[in-house]
Amino acid sequence: MFKRGHQGAALLLTAPLTALFGVIGLFMTIAAFLTCRTPDLDLPEYRLGVLSHRGWTHTIWFAVIVAAAAFIMGAGLAFPIVGIEGWVVGAVVALAAYLGVLSHLFADALTKGRGKHAIRPLYPLSASPMRLDLISSGSRIWNTAFFVLGLLTQIAALIYWSSPSIF
């Protein structure tokens, strides 16, 4: 999956949070949106040669690392600004970041991902690939469709939050 597809998947996965929690859900959506592409730091364009594409950055353990980093940033930055307990903001941001990385794994799992390109989210605990073989990762149509669907779902979620009676 490409950039737009991953962003769309993050928007989709966090839409229920927007529907339930309004502004806080939107805040979590933004955090997930910003972290959803971190697993692809293993792409050659970032020149981190030690990482092979769709390797360990495409696991749930990497999601935990990103969430931990998000916790520290959230707790550290938010406390003096918002006046809420730092760890609360940190925990909210960490959960959102975790979902952001999970949305990446789900989106990549939808793709063909043959051979080395199959993601193994539980590696090294389990080497079984998660691959649904539904779409081609480079498909412009699918990537755009995901992005548009994600945006529309978020808009619907916001409308639901502001006046649930419409639905």
Ligand SMILES: [Zn+2]
């Ligand atoms: Zn990826």
